[in-house]
Amino acid sequence: MGKQRGFIESKLKENRVFYPSIDFAQKANIDTDELERLKKWAEMDWEGFWRYFAVKKIHWFKRFEEVLDDSNPPFFRFFPGGKLNASYNCLDRHIKSWRKNKAAIIWESENGETRIMTYQELYIEVNKFANVLKTLGIKKGDRVIIYMPMIPEAAVAMLASARIGAIHSVVFGGFSSEALRDRINDAKPKVIITADGGFRNGKAIPLKSKVDEAMEELDYKVDYVVVVRHIDRDIHMKPLRDFWYQDLMSDPDYAQIYCHPEAVESNNPLFILYTSGSTGKPKGIVHSTAGYLLWTMLTMKWVFDIKDEDTFWCTADIGWITGHSYGVYGPLAMGATTVMYEGVPTYPTPAKWWELVEKHSINILYTAPTAIRALMRLGNEWVLKHNLTSLRLLGSVGEPINPEAWMWYYTTIGNERAPIVDTWWQTETGGHMITTLPGAQAAKPGSAGTPLPGIFADVVDTEGKKINDPDKGGLLVITKPWPSMLLTIWGDDKKYIDVYWKKFEDKGYYFAGDGARKDSDGYFWIMGRVDDVLNVSGHRIGTMEVESALVSHRYVAEAAVVGRPDEITGEAIVAFVVLKEGVDKSRHDEMVRELREHVQKQIGPIAKPQEIIFTDALPKTRSGKIMRRLLRDIAAGRQINQDTSTLEDATVLDKLTELKQKLEEEMNKNNSSNK
Template structure:
């Protein structure tokens, strides 16, 4: 970013305090902050007490070998027991844990007692194949109940799972299997995507050709006869899930493992070269995921119906579908399919049917709903919703306002959460019964968490200043390293501010006049226009605040005059006319008015879609290729690679300069 800090350009003054009624019943109270500040370790010890431990810890935190933390030293627990068995033992066996909805419309309600049986049988099945504590199991499954059973079964017997997103290519799966030396792979025959059955097992077979560590492949029958052709099969290696698991005993005694026993590896997506396996352990991770789920979402066990729309292939699915929610005795919706199958009201239909009260989704999906139009959710009863959440990237203020007004009936608090695969759990977020929320701001670090915005010299910037977002104190759910590469772990996350001992993972942020934190995206995405360092996020927010724009992505393209010129790609809302020269000029002027003339885009292109990864992140690298007339780079991680062809063909239109 150079020696200058990030220019803080966009202002947002609207605030929304919680209602008196909400605040009165909220799990989190304002005094949590003071309590955590007074004694951080004691605060985290109290959060850990919400779990069931076989052996109490002797020390809350050991940070003597920084940056390798140990939390709840000497403590022992079983993660799966905490997520399942203890709720059954407490008399809640008949409570529904999972309302599962398949894409074709099939459904399944799974109680905690049934979940305990399924996880126990899966644990016995893995043990029968010789799996033991410390072994690695790769799981490539779509959003079906067996994915959750398999993860919890691994946790129950002390095996590590490495979940690979169901849409990843054979090459990506193979790299992850080899890096972790996975012993077993669990997959399905096929998956439903937009109404069609697509093969999964065939891709897994391609990935595993010549794989040396894999002994068995367990296959869940999901699509069956809907899939064209036979499922490829290797007799000595492959096993059907139903034949292996269903006949096992439902009796299984979980073993207690050390708080620092590895729970899972999760590979970060979009990396080049060798994949980066983020390692998370047991006690601290479960403590913080359960604490944040309880307080950030104001979850009431046995009363709320919760729905996180993420995929278990990402950290959000691990922390806020499986571990945090189940530790808190959630009743949740798990949905297999896409939001527009068989129609664009599918999510609202599910919310109406199950009376979902807490809904956690990504800004990219919110902007897609905006594009489809407010008339669609208006057809459904969404009155059960009482808390809304946002995750994945900064949410622009206009999308935030649309979410609140159209989905939250102008009353449900929105928790805009910042965290990462590496942090394991939410780090910065409003507390819904405490915080006066601001559209687009994650606001402040949660009680027990410490975050700062600093400049190049590691000095904290003042109110109104921008810079690097760092974490300056260890936290329970932090990554414990990169699998098999401690040096890479130090270099990637701790070298930028090694002297100060700050964790830095690449995000820019700013403080507003109140000292609240605004995320500005990756510092790699900062543009340098005539010496001003401008965040892509702020320009995108200004564009989306225009009534015709549903979604925008902005990149800096080399410019002989200004160093970099701002190039914007916009998707218009469903009711907007096509973007002619006048409309594009109006958008450029709108940005200049919202932010200032320095931020006026050099060029705006109206596009039908944006290039996104399967987790919904916009691939600005590819848009930069288009903006600079280069050959478009690798598109294998895109959810839909044809998007780039659509964008490239429109390159010459929409150029407007003055």
């Protein structure tokens, strides 16, 4: 029955529970009683719930009348008819208060250079650049592509676009010219905003030259390119098309001091953000203005427990949704101080992040499990060099966090004082969907937590039937619309329906693409992408559970698990393992046996990897996600024909492919010798 209906088996057990301190709970924005009240309110009076917060949190130029227009599902539209401006909500209302002299952005580079922009200063820069864009002919509905390093001008460009009603599309500055070209051809922008270059890992990275390469074979003509002078690189500037940002901003004819904010309808697109699919061109996820802004504000207050005195650091690049929601729009709409860092965690020393926390007295740190595991691998000595007592809350985002990485984060970084919020959400959802509220709920290492008030999520089988057994995994679905949901895929409504709604179109469920299970307390445990589920001898096993078992071993820093075709079992489990610093790698065969036995003890014999490959690094996107689809090709010995433009380091694939070939050659030699 289970196998027929597509259950995912869950074998890994985690019983540790961590409660917030009494002091944290007493001071939290949301306590246990308030959380229960909010959840009941959303269940009993769904429209009244959203109406109240939309009116309370957002500054409207014209109030909406209807909470939800569901006349054309799945194209749901929240707060139709309302008029607002995202830039106004992030800036104008703060400069009318004491916050005008408060730090809006604290920026630092790898070399220690620092800039602080107050809300008043950021407001002036955004107004001036909004007028620059208008002078260049940009108007409401036009697209603006932003291809920049992590510098304050990137946030200025986003907010300036929003101020005039233009739709921005931020392309991560680490993407190749080919990836940029794809996004330009799809979004069809009138202007591209870039920089001469950026700094990463001690190197100057060219950006303007990549823009020039991307525009060589464009199907579409871009009118202008605006270039921020950042690294003083000598670059080519095409006359009448390319302009220096600093020149335009110092010209009073272009950069007038005030730009009237454009009043846009609630569902006017605020931005397009491209996600990479396994095949084909990237999908342009379109987000609204009102619903998106509301949810980033509420989650900043509820999940991050944000307070006026807090300094908040989301380590994600603004080229990702995490950087959009919790690096720019969420913090600024709430009047918080947000930190921007241009660089990597380990340069110029592995203590760089902890130096930043101490230097800027950062209170809330939000980062990815990949970064946590990478820093954990380097040992505690770098952490202990710095005072991290300012940290009062930690967050995790991007993929499920292994329990052992969670524990290191909690004990070593948070000193067992700072609660951890492990957040599940997607580019498509706009903001957090499942997590724990730090002052109201206990945290369980490895569990995302429970759906937030107003969010209705469940675990179902392949037929859409609710799974009630806490030992059974299934498909994660959202059963009701929510304000920050994507509007569509840019230029492709059919794909929007096919990708997110077709699987359960009869029930109207949004399918997230993830596998999950719920425990007896209602906590959700994300089991990885459904595409990554392993089918071994008829047993469906989530990759996350096998990876967590491996990472719980004292020698292992990171692990990625995939399946490869097997004539006997259907799929064989292949594990790519990164060992901790200082581990003796000469005991290869002995360590393979030890790790296989460890997985058997943790989960069971069915989950023992048939093959374990030790590697120095895993193929990851620039946002830190492991690209398991590429590892599947390597494990199966297939040639890689997929898009690799989002890879952090493309050489990792070559090294892994070479390593796999050597192991196969050695195995074949041994087999021949045995014969």
